[in-house]
Amino acid sequence: MTDMTGSPLTSANVPGAEQAAVEDTLTRNVERSFENCSDPRLLQLMQALVRHLHAFIREVRLTEDEWNSAIAFLTAAGHITDDKRQEFILLSDVLGASMQTINVNNRAWKNATEATVFGPFFAEDAPEIPNGGDIAGGAPGQPCWVEGTVTDTEGRPVPGARIEVWEADEEGLYDVQYGDDRVAGRAHLYADDDGQYSFWGLTPTPYPIPHDGPVGRMLEATGRSPMRASHLHFMVTAPGLRTLVTHIFVAGDTLLQHDSVFGVKDSLIKAFDQQAAGTPTPDGREFNGETWARTRFDIVLAPAEADTAV
Template sequence: MIDRDRRERLLTDEVAASFADAPPRLREVMGSLVRHLHAFAGEVRLTEDEWQRGIDFLTRTGHITTDTRQEFILLSDVLGLSMFTMAVNAPEDVNATEPTVFGPFFVDDAPEIALGGDIALGVKGTPCYVSGTVRTTSGAPIPGARLDIWEADADGFYDVQYEGERRAGRGWLTAAPDGSYRFWSVLPSSYPIPHDGPVGELLDAVHRSPMRPAHLHFRVAASGFTTLVTHIFVAGDPYLTSDAVFGVKDSLVVDATEYPAGRAPDGADRDRPYYRMTFDIALAQEIQP
């Protein structure tokens, strides 16, 4: 009879070898996945009951996932895998704006908003004027860059978390010929990630908070450049050092300055106080294969 360590090693080798005829990249990924999974199970001496509970957890994660709620992305986020994957794939150009997590609430059918328009579209919150310039990492403007923006309302909910098909608190616009962009929205609010499902159970079990600091999502794309997915975070938010999904980076923390009612930066007269945030974006050149 062979000893336990050799038996486990032989099984791992056999499973990894079963992918020998797969395409090269798939063979590499699956072989490494098998070896790491088996090493994990061996290191913690995973019991059959724990394995079954893990299968049940993943099954429930799949069952709660819908077109507007991606529980597997939430799981990836709270495990830090989303941010780790972004770090692995981030442009090497240190002058490029840093990326952060995509999140589960992006949709493809956001409305187009005119430059200087309002993406809030009626969502609850204090008005906030956001502006900046999209440039190359060497400082040249990038005209025509597409900016997709989305955020939660003052109660911490995205439009897709409400009943119905209304689109609000999101939109996309095109940078001006000088690379500048500007739009109205509402001041971002901190909020908990959805924690009424399996991911919330995991956070409760390990005594972790589901809270995210106040932020505004950006996806910025332009031909010839690496698409950027990032946030801007509101300076001073109490959750900046305990983000549930590990997405905060110092370079993405932006001051939100309050102004009284009156003439706004776009020349309009505002009848209530508003905030202003400025965020310049630098895109890295796309690397050709």
């Protein structure tokens, strides 16, 4: 048996006709309460939210204790959120809501690079580095040379494209998690006249999303891991082109199929080729016997109108 939305009802708690009518009436009354809303989009959002929220409550036959637990969970998420930690983004991420929103709003367009989740650790005003510069800022980890081009979907270079990059260090932490105002593992740079870019970063390593709060407790209770597949964040902007927020992931990482925020896409998995100690670097940098890695990520930006095209 299903309810009015087509959702299955548990056989042990299927309501009788009279009870179902009471529940249907409430849903319709709440929907109608928004009918004077003058903003058509807001009206659509609120009424759809009511329908789906009520359908969930009815499908699972939510108990009052469970409702209270949900309110306590959301309250705890609000209390732990501050200007450097956004627990609600984490919640959205682990439920796949962030990734689904990305999918809805970044439809496939020719050969444009695929988008993925933004994550909670982007910071405004990251320092600028020149092409070939170093984003690590002293953060621990294996040096990694990253290079590529920025083009549009017709293959034309995008000179001056702004490229924001940020990543965790080998300890699995972003700079903002240390609490000492350091700036490391993040920077921005610009593509050159041929659309080319390059920089030194760190070879990405797996790390857990923050799991000392309510989202972490939810993952533990449901038998899920907080681990993210190894990745390096990018945000690329240029006039007239769709802003790209994405990552690249490390080929061979065992977490690629188990990323806690569902952000992995096959097209974003890249080879990070290990270089033996003493191997000459592209810019002549010396590492005194250390190994290093290199990868290539060619970025293709969709036109701005791709957001609204049917």
